[in-house]
Every structure is written in C-alpha cells, then in structure tokens.
Amino acid sequence: MFLHDKHLQFEAKPVKPDPLMAKRVQELIGGQYGEMSVAMQYLFQGWGVRKGNEQYKDLLLDVGTEELGHIEMLATMVGRLLDGTSIEHQEAAMKDPATAAILSGMNPQHAIVAGMNARPADSVGNPWNGSYIISSGNLLADFRANLNAESQGRTQAIRIYEMTDDPGLKDMLAVLIARDSYHQNLWLQAIAELEEVEGKITPGSFDRKLEREDIAFSLYNHSASSEESAKGSWAKGKTPAGDGKFKYESKVLVEGAVPELENPHPSLHSTKPKK
Amino acid sequence: MFLHDKHLQFEAKPVKPDPLMAKRVQELIGGQYGEMSVAMQYLFQGWGVRKGNEQYKDLLLDVGTEELGHIEMLATMVGRLLDGTSIEHQEAAMKDPATAAILSGMNPQHAIVAGMNARPADSVGNPWNGSYIISSGNLLADFRANLNAESQGRTQAIRIYEMTDDPGLKDMLAVLIARDSYHQNLWLQAIAELEEVEGKITPGSFDRKLEREDIAFSLYNHSASSEESAKGSWAKGKTPAGDGKFKYESKVLVEGAVPELENPHPSLHSTKPKK
C-alpha cells in the first residue's frame, strides 16, 4: 500500500509561464520513457518479484514509489508553465506575431481538455500506454529494460534542459537528471550482480546445447555493398559473455528452402492456385 | 535499399499444425519485443547514424536486415501451423472436447481476417505499434535498448520453446534463440566500446556540474516498513561508473513545499476557489 505526503520532494517552480515548454515537458510525464513509464514499470516488476528475492523487490518498490513523486513534480511544473495563459480573444492576440507563434504551437488539449493542467500523454499528445513497459519475471532482462529507460529518459531530460533558459525549470530538470544518473548506476550495479550468478546471456537457465550454438557467434554481413561492420570489436575476439569467439561471415548462411504453403480449406475462400 | 532472396535463411516447418501454438508464436512476430520491433528499431537507428560512425551504421543495418528475414520465417511458420484448420461445421466439431478447446482458443482473426496466415500483431491480437521502438540518436542509450530487446526476446522465445514438443518448431526456435544469444553478446560488446569513450552515465557529453550532484548517489528508502534494499550492493561502495560512492538514506530528502497553483483565467470555467 502507498502513502502520500503533500510536499513535493523537490521544488517545481518556473520563473515564468511558457506554454510551449509545457508541451515539451509532457514527454517526461507521459512519453515512452516518461515518469509514468518508469513508475509503472518498476512497480509491476516489484509486485512480480518472488520469494527469496526480497532485496530486489524492495529496491524496485522504493524506486517505483520515488518515480510516482516525479510525475507529481512534473504535473505541478506543467500547471505552472500554463499559468496565466488566456484563451480569450485569440483572434486579436494572433495579430501579435510572438503571441501568435505560442498560441498556434501550444497543445490545444492543455486548454480545452485539461483546463491548463498536465495530461497523461507525451509531447505530441499520444496518451500514455501500458505497452511502453515490461515486467517479465526475469530480473536481469528487466533491469536491462530499466537501464535503457533511464538512459533514454536522461537523454530526453537533458535535451529539454538545453531548450530552456528558465532557472526554475532548469533547477527541477537538474534534479531529475541527477536521479537518472543515480538510477543508471543503480541498474548497472544490480545487473552486474545478477550477471555474476546467471552469466551475461539471459535467461541463463536455458541449456545452451538446445540452441543452435554453431550460429550463435557469427555476424552475417547482410550488405551487398559494405563491410564496415567487420571492423568492429564484435566481429572477432572473445565475446563479453566469455562463451565463445565472435566470427564474421561475409556471406549470409542460407539453410532454408523457398517456402511453399499449402492452400487453405475452400471454406476460407482464399485465392485458388493459378497453376 | 533492400533486396530479397526467396529462400528462407533457416527452415520453418512444424511437424504438424497447431493453431494454439500459432497464436502464441504471434508474440515473436508482432509483440513488444517481436521481430517487427527489432527489425524496425535497428533500421531506424541505422538510418539515423551520422557521419563518422559508419561502423555502427553498417552494424545496425546488417542486423536489422537479418531481423526482417526472421519475421518472414515466423510468418511462414504461423501459416504452416494453421494448415489444414477447417472452419466449417464448428457446431459439430465443438462436440469433441479436444477440438472444442482448440477452436475456442485459437485466434479468430487468423481465420476471419487473415485466411490462415500470420498477423502483424502479438499473441493476444494487439497490432504492432511504432511506440514499441526507439531511435534516439544517442547510440549508447540505443544499444542498451537493443540489449534489453534481445534479452526480453530470448526469454519469450525460450518460453515458447518450452511449450511445444514439435521438433520442427523447436528447430526454428533454436535458431532464433541462438541469434538472440549472439545479439546479446554483440550489443554488450558495442556498449562496452562506447562506455569506454563516453563513460557509463549516458549521455556522457552533459556537464555533470549542471545536475544536482549532491543527490546523484543516494538510494532513498521510500518504504515505511522495510529496509531490505539497504542490503544491496547499490547502497554502498563505489559506483559502476566510478563517479562517486553510493549512499543509502533511510528517510527521503524533502526539499519542496506543498504546491499551490494559481487559479486559471475565468474563460476556462474551471472550479473557483472555495475559500
């Protein structure tokens, strides 16, 4: 169960309103890698952790709960960035080019749907979607998803940081960026811990002999005009997982035949064979 | 530009039809981490690689092109798993309990919409979606997305492998699992290469002094009833990025005030203040 504290964990006060920045900040709330995504991803992962892995469960629930507070900070920020925006007399307002640019560029749903509040959506208005997140029950796989999310999220927060000169917005982003730094370190550490037990190829519990090991180390050149990728460190030498040696194949191995599929039952009324 | 070869790279022949397995295999085609996702993710990333990083570009386009062939193998497999399934006289067929279970469980769109062919959708019928993928222009962040995708994808392929006794389906999955193993090694290697240049906290080009470094190393306990997470290796000691030392804080730092938002312009007809 959860409790709430009315205080924001960190301040969320822009120096002045900016409806265009409000639109952009939505990416950090309801985007693919926004705070709704990391909050829900960590919580669903945490709720799925099984007996014997209480440390990971607690960790996921701690960080997921922190991220809920980040949604709150960002929603408050968006509300304030929209402060004082009037929707009246737009026709008159459009005569001033600076105002016109803002009015034409702002997210119309901020005014019409949300009354100048944040939306559970990204910077172009796509609603947040449960398919953004993953909780697989395999923690190594999932921590890699988390590291990915914090890497993308930090990149996006930094890009928005670069877009604004507002010291209040910059202060809040400096907090989020720092937490993303920590969370990258955190998942790197948790990943290292699990890799030590399971190995680097996840899931580690699958018998490697059951897979086609003969094709498990080769980069197949799929390019008719380039072998640049052959120069990479992934094309020769020991693999990071230590399970073999990288190979580079200039030509793709082809084992399969040209597929022929049987015609379906006439009750499907698909196209009959011509020949 | 692309070329096609009518041969499947590897064989895709089940020993016998199985419409329920056809439904499950859809997850590997059009699911969040299916082959449509990795193909499109690698290609979009590759198309976005800029001058001077031709090795990464070639690599991404090689692997993305390979994944296109995996969609093809899986689509062929689904077509064959649906072979011979008749939709006629279901009422009569439903009297046999074994047939009844298959008919009631199969994906109705396989018959009605696709004429016993694969769908660009996952195992419960959600159509594939562009929001499954990422291409950020930051390759370290993106390679972590790729490592995540191959980790989730291999886990899913293995779970489906465990579900079937069909040697033909198992053979094809053994190929896909092996390629997922290779691709995990591949992205691990490419990540290591980039981390050496940029450091482990991505993007590495952002001046760390601009973020709130004082809060960039702490795990805040957000639990009122548990400190299990304090025991993890992420709670003390040097960080994997080597940029500082982990700290554990039993109590959440609270800097912010209780937020008060100004009332919006009356033209929005939001609720007026009571007090």
Next chain:
Amino acid sequence: MFLHDKHLQFEAKPVKPDPLMAKRVQELIGGQYGEMSVAMQYLFQGWGVRKGNEQYKDLLLDVGTEELGHIEMLATMVGRLLDGTSIEHQEAAMKDPATAAILSGMNPQHAIVAGMNARPADSVGNPWNGSYIISSGNLLADFRANLNAESQGRTQAIRIYEMTDDPGLKDMLAVLIARDSYHQNLWLQAIAELEEVEGKITPGSFDRKLEREDIAFSLYNHSASSEESAKGSWAKGKTPAGDGKFKYESKVLVEGAVPELENPHPSLHSTKPKK
C-alpha cells in the same frame, strides 16, 4: 435502422476561415468526449436495452441519433474553417509572420490526408477510439457515464466558444452548449428515476451483506502530512445513499501481510531465489 436528411439540423457557417480553430474544433468531433463518443455510446447502450425498458431504449436511440447529426454539423464547420487555405508556396508564405504562425500550427493531416476536411480524430490528432465509450447493461451506471460525458463535453465546447470571435462559429457552439445543458438535465432526471428504484449505490441488486460493510463508510487518510480531507462533508454524517454514516480514519487500516509469491515453474526461466 436510420434515415438521413440532407439538411443540417442547425447552421454551421463561420464568418471566415480559420485553420487553427479547425484544429481545435476537432476535439468536439473525435475527442474522448466529442460527438462521435456520445453518439456511439448512446447507440450501443440503446441497442443493449432489454425487454421491459423500452422507454430508456427509445430515449437512448433518440439522443444518440441526434448526436450523429452533431458530428455532421461539426464536420461541415471544419470543412468551412479550412476553406480557401492554400498549401502552395509555403516557403514564401512563411515570410509573413501571421501566416507563418497559422501554417506552422495547423493540423498537417487536414491538408495532406483529408483534403481540407474533418478527421475522425481529436485536436492533437489521436484517432477516435472505441475505448472512449461504455455500455454496461446497467443503466444507472451508464446514465452516470452519460452525465459525465455531457459535463465534460459542455466544458470543452464552452472553452472553444471563449477562444473565438467568429459569430458563425459562436452561433453553432451556442446550439451545442444548449443541447449539452438539456442532456445534463435529461440524464440527471433519468438517474433520479433509477436511483429511486435501485438506490444510489449501483448495482443495487447485489446483496450488501456480501461486501465488507465494516469498511464501506470510511475515508482513510493516506497523507503523511495533511488532514484537509477530514473537513469535508464526506467525512462525517449520513451518506447520500442513506445506507450508513461516513467515518474518517486518520490512519489507514492495514489487514494484509507482506506478500510472498511462490517461484514459478523452471520452464519459465524467471529469476531464481537468491536466498
């Protein structure tokens, strides 16, 4: 079955074109609470009304059919707001700041996809979605959904009314707002009628002794720092449903244990217990 009359029920003629207003008006066509939503919601509810409730069926089909005509009026309005918008020579046009603001802010799909006509989408371009609507078979629940829809819809129409000075657009919105007023009254009345029979807690046919009545009247304070909600009329006194007395609990009742979930079968290759 339905019939169509070529006349618009009410006029839909703006005094002059305005592509930005066309974008905003889309919210009333294909938004979460737009006319596509109320039309489809009332029709699906009406089609689901069962024997003995013909009055409600007729009412729902009457109003749903009216709303189909509202989509038509709005689609006509959008077509006219886009009238005369030329897409040629945008580079030259962009040199005039007022035109530039309009061109950059207009919905590109109005031109590219729809040839200057309305789209089945909202003001940011999300296509209308069947998940916006509800038809549950429980009319009291559904009439509350309808009252909600008309309340949100009227709020949105009024906000757009405030945005424009165009007397033609204002005239049409004055019609829609008036109909939303009527429909609020309508559903309020129909709700009151049903509440008299079933009681205010819906569905009224469920034996209240089967639910946990001991916890059915309490507001649990979930805030670590505030008891503002204790001052509300919902925290003490008789309930509106007349089924008991409101209580306020400063501390959340906690009955449950810390959950421990069994580890899944090894064939799932989830993370094994550490301890």
Next chain:
Amino acid sequence: MFLHDKHLQFEAKPVKPDPLMAKRVQELIGGQYGEMSVAMQYLFQGWGVRKGNEQYKDLLLDVGTEELGHIEMLATMVGRLLDGTSIEHQEAAMKDPATAAILSGMNPQHAIVAGMNARPADSVGNPWNGSYIISSGNLLADFRANLNAESQGRTQAIRIYEMTDDPGLKDMLAVLIARDSYHQNLWLQAIAELEEVEGKITPGSFDRKLEREDIAFSLYNHSASSEESAKGSWAKGKTPAGDGKFKYESKVLVEGAVPELENPHPSLHSTKPKK
C-alpha cells in the same frame, strides 16, 4: 511525494490457482475502469486542483493513493492465481479436456511476456491507456467522471465475484466492492456540495444567455416509428436543475440548410466539381 508500505492493505490470497480467473481479474487492473484508471484519474485531478480548494485536493490525493494500493493487491492476486501453472508439455496436457480448456483460454502473455505475473492490460489484453482518464480542472464535471468510474468498476467487480467460488478471491473482491460503495457515496456527496454552489448544469460559470436557451429544454423525437421516450419524466415537468421546464417535440426542429462546401484549392488535387 509518495511512500510505500510492504504490507498489502487487505489480503489477496486465492485458495487455489485459476489461470482463467487471472485473465478476467485483469479487467480490474488495466481495464477502462480498472484500478490503474481510478488511481491515475484521481491523482491527475488532485495535482491540478488550484489554490483555495485544498479540501478537494487532499481528498483526491487520499483516494488516488488508496487506489495505487488496490493495483498492488490485484497484481498480487493475479500472480497467485497463476501459481503453479506449468507451460511444459502442452501437447500432452491438451489430451485432458479440462486442462485443454484452461490452456487454450488462458492469456498467453501471462506466460510468455510476464512470467506468470499481472500485466498493465485488461481482460482481453489491451494495454492500459491514458485516454481512459479525465482531469478537466472543473471539479463538478470530474467528480461526475469519478462517480461513473466507481459505478462501472463496482459493476465489473461484482460480475467477477459472481463468477468465482474461490473464498479467497471472493474475500478480496468483497473489499474492493465495499470501497467502491464508499467511493460512490463519497463522490455523490462531493457532487452535491458543488452543485449547491454552481448549480447542476456544469460549468455553472457560463452565462446561460449566451447559449440557445430556446432549444435547451426539448427532447426531439428522432424516431420515425416510436414515441416511447415521450412517456419519461424527462419529457415534461420541471428540470432537476430548476432552470426551466422539459418539453417534448414530436418532430425535430430543422433550422439548417443543405450544406454546400466550396471546392478546395487545386493544389490539393481533390475531385473537381462534375457540374
């Protein structure tokens, strides 16, 4: 900001596993009116409450925070309902008709994607979506949305209650149903409070003279073959809002002309006029 307590607020222990019930219970987690919806809806509404309405803000955040705990209880329940489900040797298992029915009917993503854990999705697998929720800044409108959500949610929980004989699952549903009862009372009370100030037609701050009052009280018969709806209490007598008298019109008022739209600029290459 939020805090977490490892205890479940209420117990979530089924007596025995049931993968089909796990699929159905998903509706209460990630469905249109599931706990993800009410949690996010109340929190977004609460974050948007402005100065002077602290009571409503606290109330929304209290209840939103409670609902986060309900997601947790349900996710735990789903994990346990899936306990012990093995995915191995399905071919053999399918020979037993009872097992076959369960295997063919269970949600394949529970096994393949989530490793026998809950998904952020509904009972047919649609991922949860931000467009399920509303936060408009107008609290009367939004509380009506909340009353609707609790009415639909309670109906759904009761239907699932009727589907199961498992006393553990029934116990947890009895808790959720009781809380839905309370929340219906709560929003009814809060609505009554606001209606007293603003009137029943929301938003109450819009000048009624600006709308077409002459058409704000009439039910237009849109049926060519039925006048059942004329018999309802919404067709005559005083309105619930007390702003006028209901009227019934056997024939639809038609004010508008047959619309003619100008042909768009030739650069759009739309169809030219035939005449």
Next chain:
Amino acid sequence: MFLHDKHLQFEAKPVKPDPLMAKRVQELIGGQYGEMSVAMQYLFQGWGVRKGNEQYKDLLLDVGTEELGHIEMLATMVGRLLDGTSIEHQEAAMKDPATAAILSGMNPQHAIVAGMNARPADSVGNPWNGSYIISSGNLLADFRANLNAESQGRTQAIRIYEMTDDPGLKDMLAVLIARDSYHQNLWLQAIAELEEVEGKITPGSFDRKLEREDIAFSLYNHSASSEESAKGSWAKGKTPAGDGKFKYESKVLVEGAVPELENPHPSLHSTKPKK
C-alpha cells in the same frame, strides 16, 4: 441530420445462443473492415464532398446511413447470441468439457464490461479506431478505399457464414453478404465513371511531366533468386491506364549515393563521430 426507425431493416435472430460465435461476429461490428468502419468512412467522405458533386454526396450518405443500421443488426445479433449465458458457478461448469471450452473461449468483456451485449471492438477485443478509415477529398482514391472495404468485409462475412450452422445467423449474414455484393458493384461503377473523366492514375490533375516518368513503368526485380514476377501481365505490354508500356528490369536501378548525415548540434547530446 439523422432519423431512426425502431425496426431493424432485416431480422437478426439466431436459433440458439452461442457465445463463441458472438465473439467472432464482433469482427463485423468493430473490426478494421466492420460496419463501424464503412458507416463512418462513407459518412465522413459524404460530409466532405464539395459543391458540384451532389450525386456522390447523396450516394455516400445513403450508403453510410444504411451501414449504421447494419451495426444495429449485428449488435442485436450479438446480444442474442449471448442470451442465457450464465456466469455463475464457473468452477462447477468447467467440469463439463463442452461448457469449459465455451467459457474459456468466450470474450470476457462480453460478460464483465458489457453485460452480455456487443462491444465497439473486433473479434480479439481491439477497440474500433478512427485510423481504420479514410476520407481524402479525392473521390476516385476514396471509392477505391470503399471497394477494398467491401471486398474485405464480404470475405470476412463469408468466412463467418461458413463457421456457423445456425439458420438465423446464416440468414442475417446472407443479407450482409448480398449488400456487400451490391456495394462492390456500386463502387466499381462509380470508379469507372470517375476514371473516365480523370484517368486511372489518381489524382489525375497532377501534371505527369513533374514526376519521374522514366521510372514510372518499370517493375524492378528486387529478388536475388527469382524472376517469377517477370512472367506477369504487369511486366510487359500496355498499361491499364494507357499511359505507356510496362517494363521489367532484372536489376534495380540505383541512382543514390551512400547517405552521410551531418552531426546534429551538440545540445542534442547524440553520439559524436568516432572518426
């Protein structure tokens, strides 16, 4: 504006309930090519028809209005196919294999969400979506969309016809299939009419000299292993549009260079060039 008649245009009475068939019939209501799609597509197209093309406008609105009645017939059919389905005591019911197969296969939302009524969704539960439809303002393009929709729709209705032995359901499908036949003829005719005026390459108003006419007649063989497509009638001879002669090119024409993209501004923190 629209009017409604309480009579169904055609009967919709199955001889007996069948929840699995109810699930499948949903494809014809809310699927990509279901009646919601054709109704909305024809209406949006009709509302967008401009001055001088009143015949096409009337035609589109006539047929769109007819399709609204088809949704109604199908919704009624689904309600009746679900008749008498009880959700009580499923545990007991699951002991009978035939019942078990039905219960495990039926759409859980039919019971939980819709109270045994139709849903605005397809046969796997995806909600209907505005992106299924098109209205471009170019009638020749759009009539081809309509011909496509009726071709797919008729195929799907026929497949469902083959699945059932219920004479009542077959009767209703025989109506829908006949109307789809008519509508195919209808759009074929309207297409022929427009092609006569505009030519077969749409839009016909674009100056063909502005496109790359030298590459407008060639089929490029993109296969490394097959030239089957060279044998088709599309590879040589006069084109159907009469604008030239088909050519077959064994090798793909390659004009472009290997693309090199400039590195973005450092404020984006994308990966820097390695070289």
Next chain:
Amino acid sequence: MFLHDKHLQFEAKPVKPDPLMAKRVQELIGGQYGEMSVAMQYLFQGWGVRKGNEQYKDLLLDVGTEELGHIEMLATMVGRLLDGTSIEHQEAAMKDPATAAILSGMNPQHAIVAGMNARPADSVGNPWNGSYIISSGNLLADFRANLNAESQGRTQAIRIYEMTDDPGLKDMLAVLIARDSYHQNLWLQAIAELEEVEGKITPGSFDRKLEREDIAFSLYNHSASSEESAKGSWAKGKTPAGDGKFKYESKVLVEGAVPELENPHPSLHSTKPKK
C-alpha cells in the same frame, strides 16, 4: 531473407533544412498510407501466398522490398530536413517571429526523442500501427487494398510536393510519385487478371444463391430529403460485374421487427425490466 545495399535507390537531399516540412514528410513514412504501411502490407501478403501462385508471391515480395527502400529514403530526407536545427536558447530565438513560428510548429519528438531523426510515426505523431494493413489470403481483395493504398499515397505525396519549393525534396517526391503511378498501373493490371478468373464480386468462390440475391442489386434511398443518388449510373443499367441490373428504391425495404432482447441472468446485475 533480405539483403541491404548501402546506396539509396534514389537521392534524398533537400537544398536546405526545414523542420516543418520534416514534420509533414512523416506522413509518408509512418502514416496510414505511408511507406511502412505498403512495405509491411505487401510483405505480409507475399508471405501468405500459397502454392501455385508463385507469380503473385514474387511480385508482392519485389514491391514490398522496394518499399522498404522508400522508408530509408524518406528517413534520410527527414534527417537532413532537420539538419542544423538547434534547440538551444529557444527563449531568445522566439523573439524572431519567423523562427518562433518554426520552433512552435516543429514536432517536439524530432528533437527530444529522436535527436533530429525520423520517427516511425505520422505527421501528427501517431505511431505506425499494424492495423493499417491487411493481408487476407484473398488476392483480389488484397490487390484492391493495394490499389487503394497507392491511390491515397500518391495523393498525399502530391500534396506535399505542392507545399515545398525545395528542388531536392521535389526531386525525391517526383520519384515516389512516379513509383506510385507505376504501382497503380500494376495493381490495376493484376486485379484485371484475377477478375477475369473469379469475377468482379470477391470472393468469387461463394455460391451466389446462398446470399439474398433479391436485395443484391438495389440502392436504397436513405434520405428523407433528396434523391440525387438516383441519377447516378449505379442506380440503373447493367452492373459492372455483369451479374444483374441495378435498381433504385425510393423507400428502404424493412423486413425486421422492433427487436426485443431477453433480460440477462441476474448474476450480471444489469438493469431489471421496469414493466
């Protein structure tokens, strides 16, 4: 399987950057009728072609593979249109009205999410969706879908061509438009071939006597106020399929009764009958 060639098939070089045009060009990449749609549609159709129709299979795979290269050209174009766009110091930049209009109108995800690269999304930001495409197993139906796609796609490409003065962008669009011309001819030809075998009403393998032939030739006037559609060539004379004669019916045939649905089982807690 697929191979890649690093060369673009055709050049994709704008003369100068233009972030607004980059936003619009997205429609051709990830829109309903963008290149992702045609590529995936043709490939899924090709993979589903059955034994005896190798010509069609090869054709579909040839053209689908070509379209993959078109995505690549467009993605490269978008990357270049975004070249040099700086996101720094927007506040200062917004003081220049021309820049302000561009910044407010550009797609924020181009900068924040994609680092100035293309997105798998349309011009308003909706991610590409598997439900845009069809592969039914009936080739005549599917080729009509393809003809539709090329007709819509060419219309959209031409509209964007009209919007730009950039000779580089125009050159690339001139290529795409020419290929769309060819593909229209191609599908027209393939359709003609199949229609000769199967007839024009698809699927041709369904016994026409099973449908309601008495209602298979009539246009029902659904308008209370217009008979414009009676004047069309679809209202009398021989049908294009040659299967009968068109009829026009001023009044809709009504065969059905007013539907009455049985009340569902009490366990559903739907509204009880009033009467």
